[in-house]
Amino acid sequence: MDLIAERGRRVPVEDLNTTKLLAHARKQADARRFDDILIVDVDAHHHETEHQKEFLQYVENDVLRQQIMQSFLKGRGNILPNMTGNQDMSGRVTRYPLRGSEKTDPGKVRDVELGYRWMDALGVDYSCLFPTQLLAIGMLTDTELEAELCWSYNRWLTECIIPASNGRFYSMLALPFSDPDATLRQVETFGDRKGVTGFLITAVRNLPVHHNAYMKTYRAIEERGLSLAFHSGINPGEPFFKSLNRFATVHALGFTFYNILHLTNWVANGLCERFPKLPVIWIEAGLAWLPFLMQRLDHEFMMRQSEFPTLKKKPSDYMRDMYYASQPMEVTDPRGLECTFQMINAETQLLYSSDYPHWDFDLPSVIWDLPFISDKARHNILGGTAARLFKLPPRSETQRMNLEKYGNLAR
Numbered sequence: 465m466d467l468i469a470e471r472g473r474r475v476p477v478e479d480l481n482t483t484k485l486l487a488h489a490r491k492q493a494d495a496r497r498f499d500d501i502l503i504v505d506v507d508a509h510h511h512e513t514e515h516q517k518e519f520l521q522y523v524e525n526d527v528l529r530q531q532i533m534q535s536f537l538k539g540r541g542n543i544l545p546n547m548t549g550n551q552d553m554s555g556r557v558t559r560y561p562l563r564g565s566e567k568t569d570p571g572k573v574r575d576v577e578l579g580y581r582w583m584d585a586l587g588v589d590y591s592c593l594f595p596t597q598l599l600a601i602g603m604l605t606d607t608e609l610e611a612e613l614c615w616s617y618n619r620w621l622t623e624c625i626i627p628a629s630n631g632r633f634y635s636m637l638a639l640p641f642s643d644p645d646a647t648l649r650q651v652e653t654f655g656d657r658k659g660v661t662g663f664l665i666t667a668v669r670n671l672p673v674h675h676n677a678y679m680k681t682y683r684a685i686e687e688r689g690l691s692l693a694f695h696s697g698i699n700p701g702e703p704f705f706k707s708l709n710r711f712a713t714v715h716a717l718g719f720t721f722y723n724i725l726h727l728t729n730w731v732a733n734g735l736c737e738r739f740p741k742l743p744v745i746w747i748e749a750g751l752a753w754l755p756f757l758m759q760r761l762d763h764e765f766m767m768r769q770s771e772f773p774t775l776k777k778k779p780s781d782y783m784r785d786m787y788y789a790s791q792p793m794e795v796t797d798p799r800g801l802e803c804t805f806q807m808i809n810a811e812t813q814l815l816y817s818s819d820y821p822h823w824d825f826d827l828p829s830v831i832w833d834l835p836f837i838s839d840k841a842r843h844n845i846l847g848g849t850a851a852r853l854f855k856l857p858p859r860s861e862t863q864r865m866n867l868e869k870y871g872n873l874a875r
Contacts, residue, residue, distance in 0.1 A: 481566050482578055486585035492829055498587030501843060502863040503828050504850035505583075505591040507695070507747050507789050507817035510575050511563060512595040512617065519620030523612045563821075573628040582820050583632065587828055589847065589859050591818075593625070593633045594664065599697050602641065602669030611646035614638050618654050626659035634854060636662035636693045636745075641669060644677035651684045661854040662691030662743075667722040668699050674733035682735070686742040691787075691853065693745040696723045723749040724757055727783070731761065734774025736782040743853060747789040748819060751804050758783055758807060784809045787853070789817035790845065791826045802836045811841040815850050843870040 483490075493499070512519065523529035568577040583591055598617055604610045618637045626633050637654055639647045654660055663685055665673070685692050698718035699705070708714050723746050730736070730744065761779035765772050775782070788808060795801060808814065819825045831837075831845050848867055850856065858864040 480562050482581035483585060486582060489827055490585045490587075492827060493585070493587035496587075496829060496832055498828055498832075500860070500862040501587075501866060502847035502851055502856075502858050503586075503588045503590075503816065504847040504854070504856060505586075505588045505818045505820075506745070506815040506850055507594060507791060508579075508582075508588075508591045508820050509594050509596045509822065510579070513597055514564070515575070515620070518624070519616050520613075522616035522619040524615060525608070525612055528609065528612055573625065575625055576628045576633070579629065579633060586818060586820070588818065589863070590632055590634060590850075590854075590856050592661070593621070593635050594695060595638065598638055599666045599695055600668055600699070601638065602666045602671075603699060603701070604642075607640075607642045611640035611643045614640040614650060615646075618650060622654055622657045622660060626657075629659075631659070634659045634661050634856070636660070636664040636691060638664045638666055639681070641665050641671060641678075644675075644681065647678070648681045648684060651681055651688075655684065655688045655690060660690070662693055662745075664693045664695055665726070666697070667694045667726055668697040668718075669722075670725070672729055673726050674729045674735060679738070682739050682742060686739050691743040691745055693747055694723055694726050695747040696720070696749045719749045720753040723747075724753055727757065727786075728761065731775075731779045731782050732772060734772075736785065737774050737776060743787060745787040745789065745815065747817065748791060750792050750794050751788060751790070751801070751808070751814075752794045754783065754788065755804055755807050780807075784813065787813050787815055787849075789815050790831060791817040791819040792824045793826060793830055795830065798836070801834075805837065811838070811844055812849060814845045815853075816846045840870045843867070 517533075520529065520532050523532060563578075566578065568574045579591065579593070583589070595617060598613065601610050601613060604613075614637075621635060621637070626635060637650065637660060639650055641647055651663055655663075663681075682692065696719045698714050700708075700714050700718075702718070702721075704721070705714050705718060708717070727746060736744075758780035761783075765775065765779050769775075772779075784807075788810075793801070804810075805814070816826075816828060816831055818827070828846055832842055834842075837845075843866060847856075848870055851858070851867065858867055
């Protein structure tokens with residue numbers, strides 16, 4: 465029997481697989497009959513650092529590719545920026561350090577097999593797969609490297625991972641936003657590939673999203689009927705956060721900060737009016753910041769409308785037309801959360817996200833067990849709205865009937 469150290473003791477390797485770690489989640493899913501409900505996760509992650517040698521083979525620049533591969537041969541390992549911080553909570557979250565010990569069937573794509581395990585445990589039917597460390601790519605100072613890393617990862621994801629998932633994985637591909645021309649090229653190259661439902665701006669960056677250089681990219685995404693997402697994150701090196709001395713405080717403020725920054729620029733500069741058919745999604749910033757920003761922007765708008773010349777309605781009205789991923793959903797004040805749901809029209813605009821396998825991931829029950837929402841809202845948020853947005857079909861007859869009942873069957 466193979467043994468491995470875990471929390472100071474020796475345990476069998478087979479006891480450290482995803483299915484066993486999530487046994488309670490599976491019981492919860494059974495109790496709520498989640499298999500009868502279409503559940504779409506709009507934000508989950510894999511550890512692309514385990515596959516760098518695979519996807520970096522797609523780097524187009526011959527010299528850069530050789531330099532990168534030589535770094536592996538010399539034992540330098542990971543070249544990706546790191547913003548994960550203390551995600552494993554000093555080793556107490558075993559799915560981080562022990563992931564490499566988990567066994568998968570030979571001949572199967574490892575990331576797909578591991579994905580099936582956690583999705584089946586949670587009751588998730590479809591999952592939007594994002595990278596982890598590549599989400600910090602906006603922290604790179606090398607624009608060419610950013611473009612090459614996005615290109616190589618997107619090729620690998622769309623050619624090797626998504627096709628092997630039998631349609632259960634989809635993705636919004638990360639864009640090399642520091643290079644507007646390279647950004648447009650990736651939309652034109654990958655926008656029509658199966659499983660691509662949109663594109664992603666890794667939000668840990670300070671570039672102005674309203675700059676005219678990006679208008680061609682936004683139009684190209686809109687014309688293809690795809691979505692644009694902003695995935696937030698943390699950057700302990702951000703000058704604003706250098707006075708913070710706890711990972712938790714950087715985490716609390718960082719994820720909201722970047723989405724607040726980009727959403728403010730998006731709305732104030734009239735991009736909602738310029739691209740009215742482009743669905744925009746704000747990911748992994750929770751929800752508590754939204755009432756704050758709605759009220760602040762509306763107040764400024766009413767006081768100085770001359771500074772918002774392209775807006776035809778209040779900023780909060782545009783924000784209510786956008787989409788928001790639920791995780792991490794702040795549930796400590798139920799009345800405050802209920803007010804937030806009302807302010808953002810959650811029944812039609814909120815999308816369930818787990819953020820698995822990160823330390824603060826949310827089970828579908830976080831939505832299902834809310835006492836103040838209707839059954840229609842439960843079905844919409846857990847999967848119906850995302851199914852319509854991303855054109856995802858039900859996976860069973862019971863799911864189809866539920867979607868029809870609540871008016872969310874994709875057309």
